[in-house]
Amino acid sequence: AQTVTQSQPEMSVQEAETVTLSCTYDTSESDYYLFWYKQPPSRQMILVIRQEAYKQQNATENRFSVNFQKAAKSFSLKISDSQLGDAAMYFCAYRSAGANSKLTFGKGITLSVRP
Amino acid sequence: KAGVTQTPRYLIKTRGQQVTLSCSPISGHRSVSWYQQTPGQGLQFLFEYFSETQRNKGNFPGRFSGRQFSNSRSEMNVSTLELGDSALYLCASSQVVPGTDTQYFGPGTRLTVL
Numbered sequence: 001a002q003t004v005t006q007s008q009p010e011m012s013v014q015e016a017e018t019v020t021l022s023c024t025y026d027t028s029e030s031d032y033y034l035f036w037y038k039q040p041p042s043r044q045m046i047l048v049i050r051q052e053a054y055k056q057q058n059a060t061e062n063r064f065s066v067n068f069q070k071a072a073k074s075f076s077l078k079i080s081d082s083q084l085g086d087a088a089m090y091f092c093a094y095r096s097a098g099a100n101s102k103l104t105f106g107k108g109i110t111l112s113v114r115p
Numbered sequence: 116k117a118g119v120t121q122t123p124r125y126l127i128k129t130r131g132q133q134v135t136l137s138c139s140p141i142s143g144h145r146s147v148s149w150y151q152q153t154p155g156q157g158l159q160f161l162f163e164y165f166s167e168t169q170r171n172k173g174n175f176p177g178r179f180s181g182r183q184f185s186n187s188r189s190e191m192n193v194s195t196l197e198l199g200d201s202a203l204y205l206c207a208s209s210q211v212v213p214g215t216d217t218q219y220f221g222p223g224t225r226l227t228v229l
Binding site: 033037042045046047050091100102104105106107 | 148160173207219221223
Protein backbone atom coordinates (compact mmCIF):
# COMPACT_ATOMS: atom_id res chain seq x y z
CA ALA A 1 0.00 0.00 0.00
CA GLN A 2 1.14 3.49 -0.73
CA THR A 3 1.94 5.78 2.16
CA VAL A 4 2.65 9.48 2.34
CA THR A 5 4.66 10.93 5.21
CA GLN A 6 4.84 14.53 6.31
CA SER A 7 7.09 14.45 9.32
CA GLN A 8 6.87 18.11 10.31
CA PRO A 9 3.51 18.91 11.93
CA GLU A 10 4.13 22.66 12.04
CA MET A 11 6.33 25.27 10.43
CA SER A 12 6.63 29.00 10.60
CA VAL A 13 8.01 31.50 8.12
CA GLN A 14 8.57 35.23 8.08
CA GLU A 15 6.56 37.16 5.52
CA ALA A 16 8.50 37.56 2.23
CA GLU A 17 10.86 34.72 3.13
CA THR A 18 11.08 31.25 1.58
CA VAL A 19 9.95 28.05 3.24
CA THR A 20 10.18 24.39 2.21
CA LEU A 21 7.67 21.76 3.27
CA SER A 22 8.83 18.16 3.18
CA CYS A 23 7.04 15.05 1.98
CA THR A 24 8.15 11.50 1.36
CA TYR A 25 6.13 8.65 -0.04
CA ASP A 26 6.42 4.95 -0.48
CA THR A 27 5.28 3.10 -3.58
CA SER A 28 6.35 0.24 -5.78
CA GLU A 29 4.77 1.78 -8.86
CA SER A 30 6.58 3.76 -11.52
CA ASP A 31 3.71 5.83 -12.89
CA TYR A 32 1.90 8.09 -10.49
CA TYR A 33 0.97 11.65 -9.62
CA LEU A 34 1.90 13.81 -6.67
CA PHE A 35 0.03 16.83 -5.39
CA TRP A 36 0.21 19.54 -2.82
CA TYR A 37 -3.11 20.80 -1.53
CA LYS A 38 -3.68 23.82 0.70
CA GLN A 39 -6.47 23.91 3.27
CA PRO A 40 -7.01 27.37 4.81
CA PRO A 41 -9.21 27.92 7.87
CA SER A 42 -12.25 27.95 5.57
CA ARG A 43 -11.51 24.20 5.08
CA GLN A 44 -11.78 24.48 1.29
CA MET A 45 -9.10 22.19 -0.14
CA ILE A 46 -7.25 24.01 -2.89
CA LEU A 47 -4.84 22.46 -5.36
CA VAL A 48 -1.45 24.15 -5.18
CA ILE A 49 0.65 22.14 -7.58
CA ARG A 50 0.79 18.79 -9.34
CA GLN A 51 3.70 16.64 -10.56
CA GLU A 52 3.62 13.69 -12.94
CA ALA A 53 6.18 11.06 -11.99
CA TYR A 54 7.27 10.53 -15.59
CA LYS A 55 8.31 14.17 -15.90
CA GLN A 56 11.84 14.97 -14.79
CA GLN A 57 11.22 18.70 -14.74
CA ASN A 58 9.99 20.04 -11.43
CA ALA A 59 6.56 21.68 -11.53
CA THR A 60 6.24 25.40 -10.86
CA GLU A 61 3.20 27.58 -10.25
CA ASN A 62 4.08 31.21 -9.62
CA ARG A 63 5.62 31.37 -6.12
CA PHE A 64 5.21 27.63 -5.59
CA SER A 65 7.66 25.05 -6.85
CA VAL A 66 8.50 21.46 -6.03
CA ASN A 67 11.68 19.47 -5.69
CA PHE A 68 10.77 16.02 -6.99
CA GLN A 69 13.35 13.34 -6.31
CA LYS A 70 11.90 10.14 -7.73
CA ALA A 71 14.67 7.81 -6.63
CA ALA A 72 14.54 9.15 -3.10
CA LYS A 73 10.71 9.24 -3.18
CA SER A 74 10.76 12.80 -1.98
CA PHE A 75 8.43 15.62 -3.00
CA SER A 76 9.00 18.92 -1.21
CA LEU A 77 7.14 22.19 -1.75
CA LYS A 78 8.97 25.50 -1.80
CA ILE A 79 7.01 28.68 -1.20
CA SER A 80 8.87 31.82 -2.20
CA ASP A 81 8.07 35.35 -1.05
CA SER A 82 5.67 34.01 1.59
CA GLN A 83 2.48 35.96 2.09
CA LEU A 84 0.05 36.12 4.99
CA GLY A 85 -2.51 34.37 2.83
CA ASP A 86 -0.23 31.35 2.56
CA ALA A 87 -0.99 30.46 6.18
CA ALA A 88 -2.87 27.17 6.03
CA MET A 89 -2.57 23.46 6.40
CA TYR A 90 -0.70 21.85 3.50
CA PHE A 91 -1.26 18.27 2.45
CA CYS A 92 0.96 16.17 0.25
CA ALA A 93 -0.95 13.54 -1.71
CA TYR A 94 -0.19 10.59 -3.97
CA ARG A 95 -2.27 8.93 -6.62
CA SER A 96 -1.35 5.99 -8.78
CA ALA A 97 -1.89 6.31 -12.51
CA GLY A 98 -4.07 3.21 -12.47
CA ALA A 99 -7.76 3.48 -13.34
CA ASN A 100 -9.03 2.51 -9.91
CA SER A 101 -6.54 4.44 -7.86
CA LYS A 102 -7.36 6.61 -4.89
CA LEU A 103 -5.79 9.75 -3.50
CA THR A 104 -3.66 9.06 -0.42
CA PHE A 105 -2.88 12.02 1.81
CA GLY A 106 -0.18 12.76 4.33
CA LYS A 107 -1.11 14.00 7.80
CA GLY A 108 -0.56 17.60 6.76
CA ILE A 109 1.60 20.43 8.01
CA THR A 110 0.36 23.66 9.53
CA LEU A 111 2.17 26.65 8.11
CA SER A 112 2.04 29.97 9.91
CA VAL A 113 3.32 33.21 8.40
CA ARG A 114 4.73 35.89 10.70
CA PRO A 115 4.13 39.52 9.64
CA LYS B 116 -17.09 27.13 -14.41
CA ALA B 117 -18.74 26.67 -11.07
CA GLY B 118 -16.76 24.63 -8.59
CA VAL B 119 -17.75 21.52 -6.70
CA THR B 120 -20.74 22.17 -4.49
CA GLN B 121 -21.76 20.26 -1.40
CA THR B 122 -24.97 20.41 0.55
CA PRO B 123 -25.69 20.88 3.30
CA ARG B 124 -22.63 22.69 4.63
CA TYR B 125 -23.40 21.90 8.25
CA LEU B 126 -25.41 19.15 9.82
CA ILE B 127 -26.18 18.10 13.36
CA LYS B 128 -27.58 14.65 14.01
CA THR B 129 -27.98 12.34 16.98
CA ARG B 130 -26.65 8.83 17.42
CA GLY B 131 -28.61 6.20 15.58
CA GLN B 132 -29.97 8.54 12.93
CA GLN B 133 -29.00 8.41 9.31
CA VAL B 134 -27.77 11.19 7.06
CA THR B 135 -27.46 11.89 3.34
CA LEU B 136 -24.88 14.28 1.94
CA SER B 137 -24.93 15.61 -1.60
CA CYS B 138 -22.19 16.59 -4.02
CA SER B 139 -22.46 18.24 -7.42
CA PRO B 140 -19.25 17.99 -9.46
CA ILE B 141 -17.75 20.55 -11.77
CA SER B 142 -19.60 20.55 -15.07
CA GLY B 143 -18.12 17.90 -17.36
CA HIS B 144 -16.50 15.95 -14.55
CA ARG B 145 -17.66 12.36 -14.36
CA SER B 146 -15.69 11.08 -11.42
CA VAL B 147 -16.66 11.87 -7.82
CA SER B 148 -14.72 10.82 -4.74
CA TRP B 149 -15.59 11.16 -1.08
CA TYR B 150 -13.22 11.66 1.85
CA GLN B 151 -13.64 11.85 5.60
CA GLN B 152 -11.45 14.29 7.49
CA THR B 153 -10.99 14.07 11.26
CA PRO B 154 -8.30 15.53 13.53
CA GLY B 155 -7.21 12.07 14.63
CA GLN B 156 -7.25 10.11 11.38
CA GLY B 157 -6.65 12.88 8.90
CA LEU B 158 -8.03 12.51 5.39
CA GLN B 159 -9.35 9.08 4.60
CA PHE B 160 -10.75 7.86 1.31
CA LEU B 161 -14.34 6.62 1.39
CA PHE B 162 -15.25 5.76 -2.18
CA GLU B 163 -15.07 6.85 -5.79
CA TYR B 164 -17.76 6.80 -8.45
CA PHE B 165 -17.38 7.05 -12.18
CA SER B 166 -20.29 6.89 -14.61
CA GLU B 167 -22.65 5.72 -11.86
CA THR B 168 -20.38 2.83 -10.89
CA GLN B 169 -18.38 2.52 -7.71
CA ARG B 170 -14.80 2.07 -8.84
CA ASN B 171 -12.98 2.04 -5.56
CA LYS B 172 -13.84 1.80 -1.90
CA GLY B 173 -11.94 2.66 1.25
CA ASN B 174 -11.83 0.76 4.51
CA PHE B 175 -15.08 1.92 6.07
CA PRO B 176 -17.96 -0.12 7.49
CA GLY B 177 -21.04 -0.90 5.45
CA ARG B 178 -22.92 1.90 7.21
CA PHE B 179 -21.24 4.18 4.73
CA SER B 180 -22.66 3.97 1.25
CA GLY B 181 -22.92 6.12 -1.80
CA ARG B 182 -24.28 6.41 -5.27
CA GLN B 183 -23.90 8.48 -8.37
CA PHE B 184 -26.63 9.65 -10.69
CA SER B 185 -26.65 9.95 -14.46
CA ASN B 186 -25.88 13.67 -14.21
CA SER B 187 -22.74 12.79 -12.18
CA ARG B 188 -24.15 14.19 -8.96
CA SER B 189 -23.35 11.96 -6.03
CA GLU B 190 -24.78 11.26 -2.62
CA MET B 191 -23.31 9.50 0.34
CA ASN B 192 -25.33 8.02 3.14
CA VAL B 193 -24.34 7.10 6.66
CA SER B 194 -26.77 4.96 8.60
CA THR B 195 -26.93 4.35 12.34
CA LEU B 196 -24.70 7.30 13.12
CA GLU B 197 -22.03 6.98 15.78
CA LEU B 198 -20.22 9.73 17.68
CA GLY B 199 -17.06 8.87 15.77
CA ASP B 200 -18.72 9.77 12.48
CA SER B 201 -18.42 13.44 13.38
CA ALA B 202 -16.13 14.80 10.71
CA LEU B 203 -15.73 17.02 7.70
CA TYR B 204 -16.85 15.12 4.62
CA LEU B 205 -15.18 16.27 1.44
CA CYS B 206 -16.24 15.56 -2.08
CA ALA B 207 -13.90 15.89 -5.04
CA SER B 208 -14.50 15.66 -8.77
CA SER B 209 -12.24 15.02 -11.72
CA GLN B 210 -12.57 14.80 -15.46
CA VAL B 211 -13.12 11.80 -17.65
CA VAL B 212 -10.54 9.29 -16.61
CA PRO B 213 -10.00 8.55 -12.92
CA GLY B 214 -6.38 8.21 -11.98
CA THR B 215 -5.11 10.60 -14.57
CA ASP B 216 -6.84 13.80 -13.66
CA THR B 217 -6.55 16.18 -10.80
CA GLN B 218 -9.27 16.14 -8.19
CA TYR B 219 -10.95 19.41 -7.27
CA PHE B 220 -12.58 19.62 -3.89
CA GLY B 221 -15.82 21.07 -2.63
CA PRO B 222 -16.12 23.10 0.59
CA GLY B 223 -17.16 20.08 2.61
CA THR B 224 -20.05 19.16 4.87
CA ARG B 225 -19.39 19.42 8.57
CA LEU B 226 -21.29 16.62 10.32
CA THR B 227 -21.68 16.67 14.07
CA VAL B 228 -23.14 13.64 15.80
CA LEU B 229 -24.47 14.20 19.33
